[in-house]
């Protein structure tokens with residue numbers, strides 16, 4: 164088996180919000196967008212062992228030895244002090260895990276799950292690890308029935324998707340705004356690559372879900388409903404999931420933004436339906 168490793172910020176053995184059915188979800192550390200709306204902003208960066216957080220842990224769960232930060236899970240109280248102060252938007256709690264170690268965890272959860280989802284951060288910033296993990300899962304008879312999904316921001320280029328195609332069953336992609344200038348303001352980058360990824364994945368029957376995140380007074384889906392709907396129609400029969408922004412956990416100016424309610428999201432659902440887009444899923448709850 165491969166010994167390829169990834170920086171993992173968290174594993175949830177049983178999740179019902181990261182794709183269809185019950186799934187093991189693996190959150191990889193590091194992201195190539197800087198979304199103001201991110202409610203896990205400490206998953207964006209990679210720890211450079213600067214040591215700043217170690218002396219501030221109120222529960223002595225962090226130590227700094229030989230130039231490296233070490234985290235002791237048994238002492239950690241999940242107070243998030245280290246996350247809030249990290250200048251890299253990283254976490255000292257991310258763990259390096261090998262493909263074999265992840266597969267062992269998947270095997271333990273296997274009787275109770277339909278598949279696994281690799282999320283982030285941005286999962287595809289650790290593409291070789293995902294390719295190897297999915298390849299090994301599909302080659303393991305007791306696990307080969309599990310579906311392998313990726314939750315992505317869509318920034319990966321087409322050559323990357325081509326590598327993933329043979330072993331990935333589907334990708335859930337966020338389109339954070341329709342106009343590239345709005346996307347740039349909300350995420351730090353334009354959305355041309357993301358639209359290209361969405362088109363390519365749909366053409367190759369791998370677009371598991373298109374996600375639109377409503378941020379009141381910030382996103383432009385409703386004002387762009389005609390070109391947005393035309394784009395969605397061009398993708399064929401796909402599912403559109405509408406998510407609602409909530410301010411919990413965000414950094415920067417997004418802390419001042421209003422959380423989205425049904426009154427913000429339902430008009431978008433109605434407008435999409437008026438344009439003939441019927442496979443629309445509304446948020447299960449609003450925070």
Ligand code: SF4
Pocket residue numbers: 209210211212213214215216217232245248249250251252253254255256
């Ligand atoms: S988690 Fe952040 S503050 Fe802590 S050592 Fe790593 S880079 Fe420094």
Ligand code: SF4
Pocket residue numbers: 219220221222223224225234238239240241242243244245246
């Ligand atoms: S979350 Fe960070 S600061 Fe808080 S106890 Fe755990 S390691 Fe220490």
